[in-house]
Amino acid sequence: MSSWLELLTDNFDALASGFWVTLRLVVGAFLVAAVVGTLVAALRIAPSKWLQRLGGVYVETFRNIPLLVLLIIAYSGLRRAGVPIGTWTAGIAALGLYTAAYVAEVLRSGVFAVSRGQVEAALSLGFDQRQTLRRIVLPQAVRTVISPLGSITIAMIKNSAIVGAALAVNDLLKEARIIASRTFETEAAFVCAAIGYLLLTIAATIAVRLLEQRYAIRR
Amino acid sequence: MADSADAAAPLVELRNVRKSFGDNVVLDEIELLVAPGEAIVIAGPSGSGKSTMLRCINGLEEVDSGSVLFDGERVDPRSRTIGRMRADIGMVFQQFNLFGHMTVLENVMLAPVKVKGVERDAAKVRARELLETVGIPEKADAAPADLSGGQQQRVAIARALAMDPKLMLFDEPTSALDPEMIREVLDVMRDLARGGMTMVVVTHEMGFAREVCDRLVFIDEGRIVEQGPPAEFFAAAKSPRAREFVDKIIHH
Numbered sequence: 056m057s058s059w060l061e062l063l064t065d066n067f068d069a070l071a072s073g074f075w076v077t078l079r080l081v082v083g084a085f086l087v088a089a090v091v092g093t094l095v096a097a098l099r100i101a102p103s104k105w106l107q108r109l110g111g112v113y114v115e116t117f118r119n120i121p122l123l124v125l126l127i128i129a130y131s132g133l134r135r136a137g138v139p140i141g142t143w144t145a146g147i148a149a150l151g152l153y154t155a156a157y158v159a160e161v162l163r164s165g166v167f168a169v170s171r172g173q174v175e176a177a178l179s180l181g182f183d184q185r186q187t188l189r190r191i192v193l194p195q196a197v198r199t200v201i202s203p204l205g206s207i208t209i210a211m212i213k214n215s216a217i218v219g220a221a222l223a224v225n226d227l228l229k230e231a232r233i234i235a236s237r238t239f240e241t242e243a244a245f246v247c248a249a250i251g252y253l254l255l256t257i258a259a260t261i262a263v264r265l266l267e268q269r270y271a272i273r274r
Numbered sequence: 275m276a277d278s279a280d281a282a283a284p285l286v287e288l289r290n291v292r293k294s295f296g297d298n299v300v301l302d303e304i305e306l307l308v309a310p311g312e313a314i315v316i317a318g319p320s321g322s323g324k325s326t327m328l329r330c331i332n333g334l335e336e337v338d339s340g341s342v343l344f345d346g347e348r349v350d351p352r353s354r355t356i357g358r359m360r361a362d363i364g365m366v367f368q369q370f371n372l373f374g375h376m377t378v379l380e381n382v383m384l385a386p387v388k389v390k391g392v393e394r395d396a397a398k399v400r401a402r403e404l405l406e407t408v409g410i411p412e413k414a415d416a417a418p419a420d421l422s423g424g425q426q427q428r429v430a431i432a433r434a435l436a437m438d439p440k441l442m443l444f445d446e447p448t449s450a451l452d453p454e455m456i457r458e459v460l461d462v463m464r465d466l467a468r469g470g471m472t473m474v475v476v477t478h479e480m481g482f483a484r485e486v487c488d489r490l491v492f493i494d495e496g497r498i499v500e501q502g503p504p505a506e507f508f509a510a511a512k513s514p515r516a517r518e519f520v521d522k523i524i525h526h
Contacts, residue, residue, distance in 0.1 A: 170369075170371070172367060172369050172371040173371055173373065173374075175334055175365075175367065175371065176365075176367060176371035176372075176373070176430075177373075178334065178357075178360060179332055179334065179360055179363070179364075179365035179434075179443075180360065180361065180384075180385035180389060180433070180434070180437060181357045181358065181360045181361030181385060181389040181390075181437065182357065182385070182388070182389060183357050186388065186389075190384070190388065191373055194375050195373075195374060195375050198375055270375075272374040272375055272419075
């Protein structure tokens with residue numbers, strides 16, 4: 056018990072730096088996932104069959120390729136193809152785009168969960184299609200899927216460990232491994248990493264719960 | 275274009291309206307005129323096309339052929355002007371369809387502010403007045419889910435009235451309500467009709483039809499079978515189908 060605490064205090068700077076890197080990775084990927092996921096969801100519910108298919112291709116591509124493979128393609132693949140992409144950009148892009156596929160699917164299901172009656176009520180008041188989507192459908196769709204979006208976010212936080220494993224990014228897990236190989240305190244080092252990830256995931260869990268209490272729609 | 279100065283010009287005109295879903299003809303040669311200030315009840319067996327006819331009036335359904343005119347203008351769901359026309363036509367649904375992510379007051383204020391550009395403060399004052407009119411001013415800040423069905427439906431009526439519509443459409447407004455709540459909704463509708471609102475009401479509440487409406491339109495299998503003053507209809511319906519309908523309603 057005391058061994059990991061000792062290790063934590065002895066290596067606090069390195070672990071804190073790894074935690075900070077992981078946090079930035081996660082926030083960056085979250086933003087990418089939110090923006091791209093919303094756009095892809097919009098394609099999936101677009102009136103045009105072709106746009107729907109385009110969205111479908113995105114989802115199936117990014118959901119069906121392992122994240123590790125995406126990371127290697129995003130970094131090594133692009134660099135070999137002559138694109139001077141950095142490790143940060145590659146890591147955030149791959150994690151964000153991968154997660155966006157899940158976000159898009161959840162948002163789409165949320166949109167379909169909003170009843171046709173809500174749309175008709177809005178139209179009958181004189182709203183056009185765009186206003187109806189923006190003011191009535193999307194706000195309710197998002198509120199319906201707060202909980203699954205939270206699960207996706209938590210999965211993304213954990214998946215961020217793969218970024219450090221694949222690329223030269225000194226995230227929390229990478230720092231823990233460096234400490235482990237230097238001190239041979241493997242278990243203690245990984246317990247410290249686990250605590251760091253728990254801090255992030257528990258914070259996300261609490262945030263989701265608060266959002267749900269504030270915004271969830273009772274029917 | 276109808277001459278708006280002409281008081282006799284109908285507010286709603288359905289001319290030879292046909293509509294089918296696949297092979298199923300739901301509206302057939304429908305001719306209907308609604309005069310300003312008139313309250314009409316549409317009655318008929320389930321699946322007779324009542325709701326579809328109502329929904330054609332504000333373009334929630336597109337007709338296959340024939341024409342629908344509101345205030346002299348063609349109702350076309352694909353046109354750019356449809357939103358402006360719908361803003362003048364209030365609609366109340368069987369399932370209330372209050373916006374679940376807003377309070378009662380916000381439900382009533384939203385369209386005046388966002389569609390008509392009414393100032394928020396003015397819209398709020400008006401919304402509170404309307405909630406007073408429908409008898410639930412104390413629920414202004416409640417969520418729709420915290421209201422009973424009857425209360426939700428009265429809010430839905432207030433929401434439609436907030437746009438100052440020229441016409442109100444009611445699509446089976448009491449069919450989803452527990453019996454003890456039907457009265458409170460019908461009372462609001464009766465007051466509206468007495469206040470001169472033009473109304474087209476699809477309902478099975480024949481007591482309401484008898485007491486409130488000016489004209490009863492009986493539909494069966496997508497056709498208007500007969501129409502006239504409700505008292506005449508109940509006492510001596512001309513067509514066998516209508517008589518059968520009246521018998522069933524009166525004797526349950």
